[in-house]
Amino acid sequence: xxxxxxxxxxxxxxxxxxxxxxxxxxxxxxxxxxxxxxxxxxxxxxxxxxxxxxxxxxxxxxxxxxxxxxxxxxxxxxxxxxxxxxxxxxxxxxxxxxxxxxxxxxxxxxxxxxxxxxxxxxxxxxxxxxxxxxxxxxxxxxxxxxxxxxxxxxxxxxxxxxxxxxxxxxxxxxxxxxxxxxxxxxxxxxxxxxxxxxxxxxxxxxxxxxxxxxxxxxxxxxxxxxxxxxxxxxxxxxxxxxxxxxxxxxxxxxxxxxxxxxxxxxxxxxxxxxxxxxxxxxxxxxxxxxxxxxxxxxxxxxxxxxx
Numbered sequence: 001x002x003x004x005x006x007x008x009x010x011x012x013x014x015x016x017x018x019x020x021x022x023x024x025x026x027x028x029x030x031x032x033x034x035x036x037x038x039x040x041x042x043x044x045x046x047x048x049x050x051x052x053x054x055x056x057x058x059x060x061x062x063x064x065x066x067x068x069x070x071x072x073x074x075x076x077x078x079x080x081x082x083x084x085x086x087x088x089x090x091x092x093x094x095x096x097x098x099x100x101x102x103x104x105x106x107x108x109x110x111x112x113x114x115x116x117x118x119x120x121x122x123x124x125x126x127x128x129x130x131x132x133x134x135x136x137x138x139x140x141x142x143x144x145x146x147x148x149x150x151x152x153x154x155x156x157x158x159x160x161x162x163x164x165x166x167x168x169x170x171x172x173x174x175x176x177x178x179x180x181x182x183x184x185x186x187x188x189x190x191x192x193x194x195x196x197x198x199x200x201x202x203x204x205x206x207x208x209x210x211x212x213x214x215x216x217x218x219x220x221x222x223x224x225x226x227x228x229x230x231x232x233x234x235x236x237x238x239x240x241x242x243x244x245x246x247x248x249x250x251x252x253x254x255x256x257x258x259x260x261x262x263x264x265x266x267x268x269x270x271x272x273x274x275x276x277x278x279x280x281x282x283x284x285x286x287x288x289x290x291x292x293x294x295x296x297x298x299x300x301x302x303x304x305x306x307x
Contacts, residue, residue, distance in 0.1 A: 003189040004090060007301060008035075008098040010106060010277045011195035012270035014205040016289050018051055020195065021099045023294045025059035028097075028301060031089045033082060034063040035100030035109070038239045040078070041069045043225055046218045047241040049209065062089070069225060069236035074165075076115050078105050095305075103276020104154070110192075112184030121168050128164045129233075143167065148176035156272045158265070161235045191304035193297050194277055194284040206266045210241070214259060219245055240265050 007030060009017045021032055034040065038048040042065045051061055062085040067073050082105075089096045098106065108115060132140055141157040144166055151166040169177040197205070222237075222245040230237060232246050241262045248258035279286055285300050287293050 003187055005305060006086070006096050006098065006110075006188040006190050007304075008106070008110070008190060008192040009195065009297075010035075010098075010103075010192060010284065011101065012197075012202060012273045012277075013101055013266060014049075014209050014270070015195040015197055015202060016293075017099050017101070017195060018049070018055065020193075020294060020297055021097060022055060022058055024097065024297060024301065027298055028305075029094045030097040031060040031062065031092070031094050032097050032099050033085050033089070034061060035082075035098050035102055035106045037073075037078070037102040037105060038236070039064050039100070040066050040073060041236045042067065043069060043228070043230075044221070044236060044239070044242070046213050046216045046221045047239065047245075049213075069230045070234055072120070073235070075104060075108055075113075076117055079108060079113075079115065082109050101273050101277075103273060107276065110186060110188060110190055112186045114184055115180065118169055118172055120165075121172060124168055124171055125164055128167060129160075132160055132164075137163065140164070140167070148178055150178035151176060154178075154275060156268065158268070159238075161238060190283070191301055192284045193300060194279075194281075194286040195289050195293070196279065196286055197289050202270060203267055206270065207263050210259060210263050210266065213241065219248070219255075222246060223249060240269055 007024070007028070009021050009024075011017055024030060025032070032051075036048065038044060039050045040063060041048070044050070050064060056064070063078075063081055066081060086096045098109070100106065107113070128140060137158055137160050140160070140163050141152065141155075144155070144163055145152045147170050148166055155162045155166060157163070166177040169175070169180070218241060222242055225237065225242070226232060226246065226249065232250070237243060237246055244253075244258040244262045244265065247253045247261075248255050253261070277284060287296050
Protein backbone atom coordinates (compact mmCIF):
# COMPACT_ATOMS: atom_id res chain seq x y z
CA UNK A 1 0.00 0.00 0.00
CA UNK A 2 1.41 3.40 -0.97
CA UNK A 3 1.89 5.83 1.88
CA UNK A 4 0.67 9.41 1.97
CA UNK A 5 3.29 12.19 1.90
CA UNK A 6 3.62 14.30 5.00
CA UNK A 7 6.14 17.03 5.79
CA UNK A 8 7.39 18.10 9.22
CA UNK A 9 9.52 20.76 10.87
CA UNK A 10 10.76 19.94 14.37
CA UNK A 11 13.30 21.25 16.84
CA UNK A 12 13.57 23.12 20.13
CA UNK A 13 11.50 26.12 21.10
CA UNK A 14 12.55 29.48 19.61
CA UNK A 15 14.69 27.90 16.86
CA UNK A 16 12.58 29.28 14.00
CA UNK A 17 10.08 26.58 13.05
CA UNK A 18 7.20 28.98 12.38
CA UNK A 19 9.19 31.23 10.07
CA UNK A 20 10.44 28.26 8.06
CA UNK A 21 6.96 26.78 7.78
CA UNK A 22 5.60 30.04 6.36
CA UNK A 23 8.45 30.20 3.85
CA UNK A 24 7.81 26.63 2.72
CA UNK A 25 4.12 27.37 2.27
CA UNK A 26 4.92 29.85 -0.51
CA UNK A 27 6.32 27.08 -2.73
CA UNK A 28 4.54 23.89 -1.75
CA UNK A 29 0.77 23.17 -1.49
CA UNK A 30 0.76 22.66 2.27
CA UNK A 31 -1.53 23.26 5.22
CA UNK A 32 0.02 23.45 8.67
CA UNK A 33 -0.98 21.06 11.45
CA UNK A 34 0.10 22.24 14.89
CA UNK A 35 2.16 19.85 17.04
CA UNK A 36 2.51 22.12 20.06
CA UNK A 37 0.66 20.99 23.18
CA UNK A 38 0.09 24.57 24.39
CA UNK A 39 -1.01 26.31 21.19
CA UNK A 40 -4.17 24.18 21.28
CA UNK A 41 -5.52 26.39 24.10
CA UNK A 42 -7.67 29.44 23.40
CA UNK A 43 -6.55 32.67 25.00
CA UNK A 44 -2.93 31.56 25.32
CA UNK A 45 -1.38 33.48 22.46
CA UNK A 46 1.60 35.49 23.63
CA UNK A 47 3.14 32.96 26.00
CA UNK A 48 2.93 30.10 23.50
CA UNK A 49 4.35 32.15 20.59
CA UNK A 50 1.24 31.19 18.66
CA UNK A 51 1.23 32.16 14.95
CA UNK A 52 -0.43 35.55 14.59
CA UNK A 53 -3.66 36.10 12.68
CA UNK A 54 -1.59 37.64 9.87
CA UNK A 55 0.63 34.55 9.71
CA UNK A 56 -2.39 32.25 9.74
CA UNK A 57 -3.82 34.23 6.83
CA UNK A 58 -0.82 33.20 4.70
CA UNK A 59 -1.54 29.47 4.99
CA UNK A 60 -4.24 27.40 6.69
CA UNK A 61 -3.38 26.29 10.23
CA UNK A 62 -5.07 23.44 12.13
CA UNK A 63 -5.26 22.44 15.82
CA UNK A 64 -4.75 25.94 17.15
CA UNK A 65 -7.30 27.38 19.62
CA UNK A 66 -9.27 24.10 19.78
CA UNK A 67 -9.92 23.81 23.54
CA UNK A 68 -10.48 25.99 26.59
CA UNK A 69 -7.62 26.16 29.12
CA UNK A 70 -10.00 24.56 31.63
CA UNK A 71 -10.70 21.56 29.39
CA UNK A 72 -9.14 18.13 29.81
CA UNK A 73 -6.80 17.38 26.92
CA UNK A 74 -4.56 14.39 26.35
CA UNK A 75 -2.67 12.43 23.73
CA UNK A 76 -5.72 10.44 22.66
CA UNK A 77 -7.69 13.61 21.98
CA UNK A 78 -4.80 15.14 20.10
CA UNK A 79 -4.41 12.10 17.86
CA UNK A 80 -8.12 12.03 17.09
CA UNK A 81 -8.15 15.70 16.09
CA UNK A 82 -4.87 15.43 14.17
CA UNK A 83 -5.96 12.43 12.11
CA UNK A 84 -9.19 14.19 11.18
CA UNK A 85 -7.36 17.41 10.23
CA UNK A 86 -4.80 15.53 8.15
CA UNK A 87 -7.48 13.58 6.31
CA UNK A 88 -9.27 16.82 5.44
CA UNK A 89 -6.02 18.31 4.13
CA UNK A 90 -5.56 15.31 1.83
CA UNK A 91 -9.14 15.62 0.59
CA UNK A 92 -8.33 19.14 -0.57
CA UNK A 93 -5.42 17.80 -2.57
CA UNK A 94 -2.83 19.39 -0.31
CA UNK A 95 0.02 18.14 1.88
CA UNK A 96 0.03 18.30 5.71
CA UNK A 97 3.00 20.12 7.22
CA UNK A 98 3.49 19.22 10.89
CA UNK A 99 5.08 22.04 12.88
CA UNK A 100 5.91 21.99 16.58
CA UNK A 101 8.13 20.77 19.37
CA UNK A 102 5.93 18.43 21.42
CA UNK A 103 7.78 15.18 20.79
CA UNK A 104 5.20 12.88 22.35
CA UNK A 105 2.44 14.17 20.08
CA UNK A 106 4.71 14.13 17.04
CA UNK A 107 6.02 10.58 17.28
CA UNK A 108 2.68 9.16 18.44
CA UNK A 109 1.19 10.52 15.23
CA UNK A 110 3.96 9.49 12.85
CA UNK A 111 4.67 6.11 14.43
CA UNK A 112 0.98 5.19 14.85
CA UNK A 113 1.25 4.56 18.58
CA UNK A 114 -1.44 2.34 20.03
CA UNK A 115 -2.42 4.60 22.91
CA UNK A 116 -4.61 3.08 25.64
CA UNK A 117 -7.78 4.87 26.62
CA UNK A 118 -7.33 4.77 30.39
CA UNK A 119 -9.68 7.15 32.22
CA UNK A 120 -8.26 9.49 34.86
CA UNK A 121 -8.35 8.41 38.50
CA UNK A 122 -9.45 11.62 40.24
CA UNK A 123 -8.88 10.27 43.74
CA UNK A 124 -5.32 9.15 42.99
CA UNK A 125 -4.56 12.42 41.19
CA UNK A 126 -5.65 14.38 44.22
CA UNK A 127 -3.48 12.26 46.49
CA UNK A 128 -0.43 12.65 44.24
CA UNK A 129 -0.98 16.41 43.91
CA UNK A 130 -1.05 16.68 47.70
CA UNK A 131 2.13 14.61 47.83
CA UNK A 132 3.82 17.06 45.47
CA UNK A 133 2.82 19.96 47.72
CA UNK A 134 4.30 18.21 50.77
CA UNK A 135 7.38 16.53 49.32
CA UNK A 136 8.03 18.25 45.98
CA UNK A 137 7.87 16.98 42.42
CA UNK A 138 11.34 15.38 42.67
CA UNK A 139 9.96 12.97 45.27
CA UNK A 140 7.18 11.96 42.87
CA UNK A 141 9.61 11.66 39.97
CA UNK A 142 11.80 9.26 41.95
CA UNK A 143 8.72 7.12 42.49
CA UNK A 144 8.17 7.05 38.72
CA UNK A 145 11.79 6.04 38.15
CA UNK A 146 11.22 2.95 40.28
CA UNK A 147 8.24 1.68 38.25
CA UNK A 148 8.74 3.08 34.74
CA UNK A 149 12.26 4.19 33.90
CA UNK A 150 11.56 4.67 30.18
CA UNK A 151 8.72 7.09 30.81
CA UNK A 152 10.93 8.90 33.32
CA UNK A 153 13.62 9.37 30.66
CA UNK A 154 11.16 11.07 28.31
CA UNK A 155 9.22 13.16 30.83
CA UNK A 156 10.50 16.48 32.13
CA UNK A 157 10.86 15.88 35.90
CA UNK A 158 9.15 19.23 36.54
CA UNK A 159 6.14 18.40 34.38
CA UNK A 160 3.98 17.38 37.32
CA UNK A 161 0.94 16.60 35.19
CA UNK A 162 2.76 14.07 33.01
CA UNK A 163 4.57 12.48 35.95
CA UNK A 164 1.23 11.99 37.68
CA UNK A 165 -0.38 10.60 34.52
CA UNK A 166 2.38 8.01 34.10
CA UNK A 167 1.99 6.92 37.75
CA UNK A 168 -1.79 6.87 37.29
CA UNK A 169 -1.53 4.47 34.34
CA UNK A 170 0.81 2.18 36.29
CA UNK A 171 -1.47 2.28 39.35
CA UNK A 172 -4.56 1.36 37.33
CA UNK A 173 -3.04 -1.35 35.13
CA UNK A 174 0.09 -2.58 36.88
CA UNK A 175 1.87 -1.96 33.56
CA UNK A 176 4.35 0.88 32.95
CA UNK A 177 2.95 3.59 30.69
CA UNK A 178 5.96 3.15 28.38
CA UNK A 179 4.82 -0.42 27.65
CA UNK A 180 1.63 0.94 26.08
CA UNK A 181 3.64 2.87 23.52
CA UNK A 182 3.34 0.21 20.85
CA UNK A 183 3.90 1.27 17.29
CA UNK A 184 1.43 0.42 14.58
CA UNK A 185 1.88 0.61 10.83
CA UNK A 186 2.41 4.21 9.85
CA UNK A 187 0.42 5.39 6.85
CA UNK A 188 2.79 8.30 6.19
CA UNK A 189 5.79 8.81 3.95
CA UNK A 190 7.41 11.45 6.10
CA UNK A 191 10.00 14.09 5.26
CA UNK A 192 11.20 15.46 8.61
CA UNK A 193 13.38 18.56 8.78
CA UNK A 194 15.00 19.40 12.11
CA UNK A 195 16.31 22.85 13.00
CA UNK A 196 19.22 23.25 15.38
CA UNK A 197 21.42 25.97 16.83
CA UNK A 198 24.42 26.04 19.18
CA UNK A 199 23.08 26.03 22.72
CA UNK A 200 24.38 29.49 23.64
CA UNK A 201 22.76 31.04 20.58
CA UNK A 202 19.51 29.18 21.23
CA UNK A 203 19.41 30.39 24.84
CA UNK A 204 19.96 33.97 23.65
CA UNK A 205 17.03 33.59 21.27
CA UNK A 206 14.88 32.19 24.06
CA UNK A 207 15.74 35.07 26.40
CA UNK A 208 14.99 37.64 23.71
CA UNK A 209 11.66 35.96 22.93
CA UNK A 210 10.66 36.00 26.62
CA UNK A 211 11.51 39.72 26.77
CA UNK A 212 9.33 40.31 23.69
CA UNK A 213 6.50 38.37 25.29
CA UNK A 214 6.67 40.65 28.32
CA UNK A 215 6.59 43.72 26.06
CA UNK A 216 3.61 42.27 24.17
CA UNK A 217 1.62 41.87 27.37
CA UNK A 218 2.21 38.39 28.77
CA UNK A 219 1.30 39.48 32.30
CA UNK A 220 -2.03 40.87 31.08
CA UNK A 221 -2.74 37.65 29.19
CA UNK A 222 -2.18 35.57 32.31
CA UNK A 223 -4.32 37.89 34.42
CA UNK A 224 -7.12 37.72 31.84
CA UNK A 225 -7.06 33.91 31.94
CA UNK A 226 -7.22 33.83 35.74
CA UNK A 227 -9.93 36.50 35.82
CA UNK A 228 -12.00 34.48 33.31
CA UNK A 229 -12.15 31.57 35.73
CA UNK A 230 -9.23 29.44 34.56
CA UNK A 231 -7.93 27.66 37.63
CA UNK A 232 -4.35 28.33 38.67
CA UNK A 233 -4.04 24.55 39.05
CA UNK A 234 -5.17 23.74 35.51
CA UNK A 235 -2.65 21.98 33.20
CA UNK A 236 -2.74 24.99 30.87
CA UNK A 237 -1.58 27.37 33.60
CA UNK A 238 1.30 25.01 34.41
CA UNK A 239 2.77 25.98 31.02
CA UNK A 240 6.09 27.79 30.83
CA UNK A 241 5.59 31.48 31.51
CA UNK A 242 2.02 31.13 32.72
CA UNK A 243 3.01 29.34 35.93
CA UNK A 244 5.77 31.83 36.62
CA UNK A 245 3.56 34.89 36.03
CA UNK A 246 0.82 33.31 38.14
CA UNK A 247 3.32 33.01 40.97
CA UNK A 248 4.08 36.72 40.56
CA UNK A 249 0.39 37.66 40.45
CA UNK A 250 -0.15 35.62 43.63
CA UNK A 251 2.74 37.59 45.19
CA UNK A 252 4.87 34.51 45.67
CA UNK A 253 7.83 35.99 43.75
CA UNK A 254 9.00 39.36 42.41
CA UNK A 255 8.35 40.21 38.76
CA UNK A 256 12.02 40.06 37.73
CA UNK A 257 12.35 36.66 39.38
CA UNK A 258 9.27 35.37 37.54
CA UNK A 259 10.73 36.46 34.19
CA UNK A 260 14.13 34.97 34.93
CA UNK A 261 12.48 31.73 36.04
CA UNK A 262 10.57 31.68 32.74
CA UNK A 263 13.83 31.97 30.83
CA UNK A 264 15.52 29.23 32.85
CA UNK A 265 12.54 26.93 32.52
CA UNK A 266 12.41 27.49 28.76
CA UNK A 267 16.10 26.57 28.58
CA UNK A 268 15.23 23.30 30.34
CA UNK A 269 12.35 22.73 27.93
CA UNK A 270 14.71 23.12 24.98
CA UNK A 271 17.11 20.57 26.49
CA UNK A 272 14.23 18.19 27.16
CA UNK A 273 13.02 18.46 23.57
CA UNK A 274 16.37 17.08 22.45
CA UNK A 275 15.47 13.76 24.10
CA UNK A 276 12.56 13.47 21.66
CA UNK A 277 14.33 14.90 18.63
CA UNK A 278 17.85 13.52 18.64
CA UNK A 279 20.55 14.74 16.29
CA UNK A 280 21.52 11.08 15.84
CA UNK A 281 18.04 10.17 14.53
CA UNK A 282 18.56 9.29 10.85
CA UNK A 283 14.88 9.95 10.08
CA UNK A 284 15.44 13.67 10.67
CA UNK A 285 17.31 15.87 8.18
CA UNK A 286 19.00 18.34 10.49
CA UNK A 287 19.78 21.87 9.36
CA UNK A 288 21.84 24.45 11.21
CA UNK A 289 19.82 27.66 11.25
CA UNK A 290 21.47 30.29 9.05
CA UNK A 291 21.22 32.24 5.83
CA UNK A 292 20.82 29.16 3.62
CA UNK A 293 18.37 27.25 5.82
CA UNK A 294 15.25 28.03 3.79
CA UNK A 295 16.74 26.98 0.46
CA UNK A 296 18.23 23.82 1.99
CA UNK A 297 14.82 22.90 3.42
CA UNK A 298 13.09 23.54 0.10
CA UNK A 299 15.67 21.38 -1.68
CA UNK A 300 15.12 18.50 0.76
CA UNK A 301 11.35 18.69 0.26
CA UNK A 302 11.61 18.86 -3.55
CA UNK A 303 13.87 15.80 -3.54
CA UNK A 304 11.53 13.90 -1.26
CA UNK A 305 8.32 14.70 -3.14
CA UNK A 306 9.91 13.86 -6.50
CA UNK A 307 11.47 10.59 -5.40
